[in-house]
Amino acid sequence: MRSLRIVRTSTAILLLTARPGLAQTSSPAAAGASVEAMYRDIADSLIRAATGDSAAYARLGNLVDGFGHRLSGSASLEAAIDWVLAQMKSDGLENVQGERVMVPHWVRGEESVELVKPRRARLHMLGLGGSIATPRRGITAPVLVVTSFDDLHERAAEARGKIVLFDVPFTTYRETVKYRVEGAAAAARAGAVASLIRSVAAYSIRSPHTGVMHYDSTVTPIPAAALSVEDAMMLRRFQDRGQPVVVTLRMAARTLPDAPSRNVVAEVVGRERPDEVVVLGGHIDSWDVGQGAMDDGGGAVAAWEAVRLMKQLGLRPRRTVRVVLWTNEENGGKGSLAYRDAHADQLTKHVLAIESDNGVFAPKGFRFSGLDAAFAKAQEIAELLKPIGADKVSREKDSPEADIAPLVERGVPGMGLDVEGSRYFWFHHSEGDMLDKLDPAEVGRCVAALAVMAYVAADAPDGLAHAAAR
């Protein structure tokens, strides 16, 4: 997903400075040849290899069926990372490493919301990541349903001692997720004893969605959870009819000391300029529900497979291609920061960073963050993806993908794989994020798109500078 951290400090990404990485790689000898002429055959061979079988989907199945969900701090995440590292070595990838990262360690524990009035019923819920627990007996209180922060503001006098429910229908993720992230702080400020949200979900079959929330240092933390869309709507209907609503929220969530995790890194080392790097990846961690197949097992495996195919086809580009499976994207972003810091002295030679974290659905192309010249070159490379319909490169209108955002802030051109994501928020952070939500052929096309973009950006004699020189 696009970076929440960046959502909160979004001016930062407007301050991208011109940076030398790509512009200095120009190679006059081949500057005249078109990308199409130079790379059509190689691109087609990568596309054929990626779409000719279901290897990526099978590998993703082994990952997510074999280890399940992979929340930061969990044994399943670290076991999955061990397995990936071993598999990458047996793939013949180079410099395979787990780079240590300390990550938050939040544990859900038993949890429930019970409707007490106007009748008894068990509601469908998921605690939000980072929430504190309730007392063991739970918190039983009247519910005040509000429809926005403004609505809460207007009804602040009614909120004291109540459980506030933000019943906000999904519009865009950016517009709706702020209630998940900041709702508890806003409710606490109004004197509420707990905070609930309508799940941030574009569709629901009584399927609640979790995700990260943040407290505010100026107010006392209160427990925070998401109800299913259906349950939130029901509580709102009770209130609209004038029926007092009382619920009991119970959460045994705990935040343990930070735990060690790892960013997975592996390479195909460049044949001419090994110190210049194209990074591509996804995040290996997930929420503690479903299998994290869509978010983001699929993105992680697709990037990995893209690099494996280069190796398999004997393609060693001029520059190094490095696959990075970031840890802790979901509740901390510590993996992305650790990568940035561990490789701080190499960042000026990072010529491109690509992330896939919108589900490996049918790929449409990429969203680009960076300078105009590099954007133009990326568009030129993407033309090679016309056979699989993934040739559209647009300017990133939102924040860059979360794990590459710290690199983009340092001036590295960034790209996010753009996909047909109309059902992404049906499954995102829910128990429904299971392997079957992805399609083997679509996953294969995502692998192809990542492989072609990464390989050509890494190999092009003049990097993305050719376009910059126009």
Added chain:
Amino acid sequence: MRSLRIVRTSTAILLLTARPGLAQTSSPAAAGASVEAMYRDIADSLIRAATGDSAAYARLGNLVDGFGHRLSGSASLEAAIDWVLAQMKSDGLENVQGERVMVPHWVRGEESVELVKPRRARLHMLGLGGSIATPRRGITAPVLVVTSFDDLHERAAEARGKIVLFDVPFTTYRETVKYRVEGAAAAARAGAVASLIRSVAAYSIRSPHTGVMHYDSTVTPIPAAALSVEDAMMLRRFQDRGQPVVVTLRMAARTLPDAPSRNVVAEVVGRERPDEVVVLGGHIDSWDVGQGAMDDGGGAVAAWEAVRLMKQLGLRPRRTVRVVLWTNEENGGKGSLAYRDAHADQLTKHVLAIESDNGVFAPKGFRFSGLDAAFAKAQEIAELLKPIGADKVSREKDSPEADIAPLVERGVPGMGLDVEGSRYFWFHHSEGDMLDKLDPAEVGRCVAALAVMAYVAADAPDGLAHAAAR
């Protein structure tokens, strides 16, 4: 839903005998006037009243939010029936009664399926209605995944001592539901210790679906449950990879002695031929998940509202219109049998029976079971529903709706409200069957369709005989 009982003895409905009811109501005086000429104004006034506000949706909300799900034998079902009876009286409906019916009383209890091998995980499941319990410690056994009864047959030697999982993708309800109904008996016959199915669901967000199952008197009963589609697919993938699968099934389900329930009956008594009756209704019971809003709170309320609107508009048809909210459609059909038996001596004067039990989505028309002449007349009446797009009457290709099936077997013409039901099996018998799955405007159009069809069939001087005489 269409009758499962009839599914099992489907030849019965082919034996419909010619019956006198409608044919004997001919009234030569008005035989020449067209339905269109006689009833256009009344039909339009019913359509306007039904679609002019959200009264039906609001009433449905009061029912399903107020009482929740309503399984036979539950306190919530009987409380809902009490409320409906009181409301019907205050609506001014006539002869409002709860007609006693003894119904099965199955109680779910605590239940779970835990994956033990190849890794530990809690699977999403619902026990099937009518299942026996497991021992308290559960049943832990290897899983054999089969894809059909034939597949089980071929692998019968492997099934002994195992938990059989029927992983059958949804095609049609009729094709798929047989694994829910008969799977446990087939698995037991092969020596299995428990039976699981992939939920009978056209779409899933890890949302299991319950429903009735039947044992077979020739084999020992074994516990039976449904996994979510996602979980069933995962177990199959494990098996396909050669990974042994072991699960622990725990179910505390109990079948208690039959309990008293009631069919709700209310009328607008006919002004000329009060002993001739048009029945319309839905079923008031539901499964013990979700709210039973779609299945079939909506159908029950739509039929009730159709009759209330006649009363409100001062429309008293020639014959009696009787709304019936059947009990125990879901796991026994005792309400439909009790209605048939309690009114056995009136059935030859039942001129039409209509049920709405496919969700009150956008109405398209009706499916008809009965004689050609009556079918033609029903088509003529349905022309009045062109303004709301509900004018198509087709021959019932399946069984009649479950609650009117016993009447159709006795020769009563039957009609099922036909709707745009593409998402019906997304929610059916699942926690997702909540009010928000229905749309107020569509519910209103269903009310209109039921009201116009019932009123005109009850009022037409020659009943459906006009067509029969052609």
